[in-house]
Amino acid sequence: QKEVEQNSGPLSVPEGAIASLNCTYSDRVSQSFFWYRQYSGKSPELIMSIYSNGDKEDGRFTAQLNKASQYVSLLIRDSQPSDSATYLCAVNRYTGGFKTIFGAGTRLFVKA
Amino acid sequence: DTGVSQDPRHKITKRGQNVTFRCDPISEHNRLYWYRQTLGQGPEFLTYFQNEAQLEKSRLLSDRFSAERPKGSFSTLEIQRTEQGDSAMYLCASSGRTNEQYFGPGTRLTVT
DSSP: OOSEEEOOOOEEEETTSOEEEEEEESOTTOOEEEEEEEOTTSOOEEEEEEOSSEEEEETTEEEEEETTTTEEEEEESSOOGGGOEEEEEEEEEESSSEEEEEOOOEEEEEEO | OOOOEEEOSEEEEOTTOOEEEEEEOOTTOOEEEEEEEOTTSOOEEEEEEETTEEEEEOGGGGTTEEEEOTTSSOEEEEEOSOOGGGOEEEEEEEEOTTOOOEEOOOEEEEEO
16 A cells, blocks of 8 residues: 555546545654645645645635545645646655655646 | 755766765755655655754665765765666755745756
8 A cells, every 4th residue: 555645647627627636645643744736847846735634725725634534635726727737645744754755646637 | 045956957877877966955944855756656755854964764765875964954865876767856855844845946867
Protein backbone atom coordinates (compact mmCIF):
# COMPACT_ATOMS: atom_id res chain seq x y z
CA GLN A 1 0.00 0.00 0.00
CA LYS A 2 1.33 3.41 -0.94
CA GLU A 3 1.66 5.90 1.87
CA VAL A 4 -0.31 8.55 -0.03
CA GLU A 5 -2.72 7.48 -2.75
CA GLN A 6 -4.41 9.56 -5.40
CA ASN A 7 -6.38 8.65 -8.49
CA SER A 8 -4.04 9.38 -11.39
CA GLY A 9 -6.85 10.59 -13.64
CA PRO A 10 -7.16 12.32 -15.93
CA LEU A 11 -10.16 13.98 -14.37
CA SER A 12 -12.00 15.96 -17.00
CA VAL A 13 -14.55 18.62 -16.07
CA PRO A 14 -16.24 21.35 -18.11
CA GLU A 15 -15.41 24.99 -17.49
CA GLY A 16 -17.40 26.39 -14.58
CA ALA A 17 -17.96 23.00 -12.92
CA ILE A 18 -16.66 21.78 -9.56
CA ALA A 19 -13.59 19.56 -9.67
CA SER A 20 -13.21 17.13 -6.78
CA LEU A 21 -9.81 15.64 -6.03
CA ASN A 22 -9.26 12.96 -3.42
CA CYS A 23 -6.34 11.59 -1.42
CA THR A 24 -5.95 8.90 1.22
CA TYR A 25 -2.97 8.34 3.48
CA SER A 26 -1.86 5.36 5.51
CA ASP A 27 0.08 6.77 8.49
CA ARG A 28 -2.19 7.85 11.35
CA VAL A 29 0.53 9.98 12.92
CA SER A 30 0.48 12.34 9.95
CA GLN A 31 0.00 15.86 11.20
CA SER A 32 -0.32 18.31 8.35
CA PHE A 33 -1.67 18.09 4.86
CA PHE A 34 -1.07 20.09 1.72
CA TRP A 35 -2.28 20.44 -1.84
CA TYR A 36 0.12 21.51 -4.56
CA ARG A 37 -0.48 22.29 -8.21
CA GLN A 38 2.12 21.39 -10.79
CA TYR A 39 2.03 22.52 -14.39
CA SER A 40 3.91 20.44 -16.94
CA GLY A 41 7.62 21.16 -16.78
CA LYS A 42 7.30 23.35 -13.67
CA SER A 43 7.88 22.77 -9.99
CA PRO A 44 5.00 22.30 -7.52
CA GLU A 45 3.31 25.38 -6.11
CA LEU A 46 1.41 25.42 -2.85
CA ILE A 47 -2.37 25.83 -3.06
CA MET A 48 -3.55 25.10 0.46
CA SER A 49 -2.59 23.62 3.79
CA ILE A 50 -4.92 22.03 6.33
CA TYR A 51 -4.08 20.84 9.81
CA SER A 52 -7.35 19.98 11.58
CA ASN A 53 -10.52 18.11 10.72
CA GLY A 54 -13.13 19.93 8.71
CA ASP A 55 -13.15 22.33 5.80
CA LYS A 56 -10.84 25.19 4.92
CA GLU A 57 -11.76 27.60 2.16
CA ASP A 58 -9.52 29.94 0.17
CA GLY A 59 -11.11 31.61 -2.81
CA ARG A 60 -12.29 28.96 -5.26
CA PHE A 61 -10.51 26.19 -3.34
CA THR A 62 -11.80 24.17 -0.39
CA ALA A 63 -9.72 21.56 1.37
CA GLN A 64 -11.40 18.93 3.51
CA LEU A 65 -9.71 16.72 6.10
CA ASN A 66 -11.06 13.67 7.89
CA LYS A 67 -8.35 12.16 10.08
CA ALA A 68 -10.54 9.28 11.25
CA SER A 69 -10.95 8.14 7.65
CA GLN A 70 -7.41 9.25 6.71
CA TYR A 71 -8.81 11.21 3.84
CA VAL A 72 -8.07 14.62 2.34
CA SER A 73 -9.86 16.25 -0.55
CA LEU A 74 -9.68 19.41 -2.63
CA LEU A 75 -12.65 21.04 -4.31
CA ILE A 76 -12.14 23.59 -7.06
CA ARG A 77 -15.21 25.66 -7.76
CA ASP A 78 -15.87 27.44 -11.06
CA SER A 79 -13.08 25.49 -12.72
CA GLN A 80 -11.12 27.37 -15.39
CA PRO A 81 -8.98 26.03 -18.24
CA SER A 82 -6.00 27.55 -16.41
CA ASP A 83 -6.66 25.07 -13.58
CA SER A 84 -5.62 22.22 -15.90
CA ALA A 85 -2.59 20.75 -14.15
CA THR A 86 -1.50 17.89 -11.92
CA TYR A 87 -2.63 18.22 -8.31
CA LEU A 88 -0.38 16.70 -5.69
CA CYS A 89 -1.47 15.72 -2.20
CA ALA A 90 1.28 15.85 0.44
CA VAL A 91 1.30 14.54 3.98
CA ASN A 92 3.78 15.68 6.60
CA ARG A 93 4.72 13.89 9.80
CA TYR A 94 7.22 14.49 12.55
CA THR A 95 9.55 11.67 13.58
CA GLY A 96 12.39 13.69 15.10
CA GLY A 97 12.51 15.59 11.85
CA PHE A 98 9.82 16.40 9.34
CA LYS A 99 9.20 14.04 6.46
CA THR A 100 6.81 14.87 3.64
CA ILE A 101 5.29 12.19 1.44
CA PHE A 102 3.67 13.13 -1.84
CA GLY A 103 1.09 11.22 -3.82
CA ALA A 104 1.67 10.61 -7.52
CA GLY A 105 -0.85 13.32 -8.38
CA THR A 106 -4.15 13.61 -10.20
CA ARG A 107 -4.19 15.16 -13.66
CA LEU A 108 -7.04 17.61 -14.08
CA PHE A 109 -8.28 18.78 -17.45
CA VAL A 110 -10.80 21.62 -17.62
CA LYS A 111 -12.55 21.81 -20.97
CA ALA A 112 -13.42 25.26 -22.30
CA ASP B 1 12.76 38.09 -1.51
CA THR B 2 13.17 36.17 -4.76
CA GLY B 3 12.09 32.72 -3.59
CA VAL B 4 14.00 29.46 -3.65
CA SER B 5 16.77 29.25 -6.21
CA GLN B 6 18.62 26.22 -7.51
CA ASP B 7 21.79 25.88 -9.52
CA PRO B 8 22.40 24.58 -12.09
CA ARG B 9 19.03 24.32 -13.81
CA HIS B 10 20.26 21.56 -16.08
CA LYS B 11 23.12 19.11 -15.75
CA ILE B 12 24.25 16.47 -18.24
CA THR B 13 26.88 14.09 -16.97
CA LYS B 14 28.37 10.78 -17.90
CA ARG B 15 27.73 7.68 -15.89
CA GLY B 16 30.21 7.32 -13.05
CA GLN B 17 30.83 11.04 -12.59
CA ASN B 18 30.01 12.95 -9.40
CA VAL B 19 27.61 15.89 -9.48
CA THR B 20 26.72 18.55 -6.94
CA PHE B 21 23.62 20.74 -6.87
CA ARG B 22 23.04 23.88 -4.84
CA CYS B 23 19.87 25.26 -3.26
CA ASP B 24 19.38 28.72 -1.76
CA PRO B 25 16.20 28.82 0.32
CA ILE B 26 13.95 31.76 1.14
CA SER B 27 16.05 33.78 3.57
CA GLU B 28 13.77 33.62 6.63
CA HIS B 29 13.07 29.88 6.26
CA ASN B 30 15.01 27.58 8.57
CA ARG B 31 13.66 24.33 7.11
CA LEU B 32 14.95 22.88 3.86
CA TYR B 33 13.94 19.77 1.94
CA TRP B 34 15.36 17.88 -1.04
CA TYR B 35 13.24 15.75 -3.35
CA ARG B 36 13.67 13.76 -6.52
CA GLN B 37 10.92 13.61 -9.13
CA THR B 38 10.58 11.42 -12.19
CA LEU B 39 7.99 11.65 -14.92
CA GLY B 40 4.48 10.80 -13.79
CA GLN B 41 5.42 10.58 -10.12
CA GLY B 42 5.15 12.91 -7.20
CA PRO B 43 8.27 14.29 -5.55
CA GLU B 44 10.16 11.61 -3.59
CA PHE B 45 11.48 12.78 -0.23
CA LEU B 46 15.25 12.65 0.13
CA THR B 47 16.17 14.67 3.21
CA TYR B 48 15.19 17.43 5.63
CA PHE B 49 17.30 20.07 7.39
CA GLN B 50 16.34 22.31 10.25
CA ASN B 51 18.95 25.04 10.28
CA GLU B 52 22.23 23.17 9.77
CA ALA B 53 21.04 19.89 11.29
CA GLN B 54 20.02 17.05 8.99
CA LEU B 55 17.13 15.57 10.98
CA GLU B 56 15.50 13.21 8.53
CA LYS B 57 16.68 11.34 5.48
CA SER B 58 15.46 8.55 3.28
CA ARG B 59 17.40 5.33 2.96
CA LEU B 60 18.44 6.56 -0.47
CA LEU B 61 20.79 9.03 1.18
CA SER B 62 22.82 6.37 2.92
CA ASP B 63 24.47 5.24 -0.33
CA ARG B 64 25.73 7.49 -3.13
CA PHE B 65 23.68 10.51 -2.15
CA SER B 66 24.73 13.03 0.48
CA ALA B 67 23.47 16.46 1.48
CA GLU B 68 24.84 19.27 3.58
CA ARG B 69 23.72 22.60 4.90
CA PRO B 70 26.88 23.82 6.61
CA LYS B 71 25.81 27.24 7.84
CA GLY B 72 22.07 26.76 7.95
CA SER B 73 21.59 28.79 4.79
CA PHE B 74 22.27 27.22 1.36
CA SER B 75 22.39 23.47 0.90
CA THR B 76 24.18 21.12 -1.46
CA LEU B 77 23.18 17.69 -2.72
CA GLU B 78 25.92 15.45 -4.09
CA ILE B 79 25.47 12.29 -6.10
CA GLN B 80 28.57 10.13 -6.41
CA ARG B 81 29.20 7.62 -9.20
CA THR B 82 26.07 8.61 -11.07
CA GLU B 83 23.94 5.95 -12.75
CA GLN B 84 21.40 6.30 -15.55
CA GLY B 85 18.64 5.68 -13.02
CA ASP B 86 19.62 8.91 -11.28
CA SER B 87 18.26 10.91 -14.20
CA ALA B 88 15.44 12.97 -12.72
CA MET B 89 14.42 16.43 -11.57
CA TYR B 90 15.96 17.32 -8.22
CA LEU B 91 13.79 19.74 -6.27
CA CYS B 92 14.59 21.82 -3.25
CA ALA B 93 11.96 23.41 -1.03
CA SER B 94 12.06 25.57 2.06
CA SER B 95 9.56 26.39 4.76
CA GLY B 96 9.07 28.19 8.01
CA ARG B 97 7.33 26.78 11.06
CA THR B 98 4.08 26.04 9.22
CA ASN B 99 5.82 23.49 6.97
CA GLU B 100 4.22 25.12 3.94
CA GLN B 101 6.94 24.36 1.45
CA TYR B 102 7.95 26.60 -1.41
CA PHE B 103 9.80 24.93 -4.21
CA GLY B 104 12.67 26.07 -6.35
CA PRO B 105 12.67 25.58 -10.12
CA GLY B 106 14.58 22.30 -9.86
CA THR B 107 17.75 20.90 -11.38
CA ARG B 108 17.20 18.48 -14.23
CA LEU B 109 19.88 15.79 -14.25
CA THR B 110 20.54 13.66 -17.30
CA VAL B 111 23.03 10.81 -16.96
CA THR B 112 24.31 9.47 -20.29
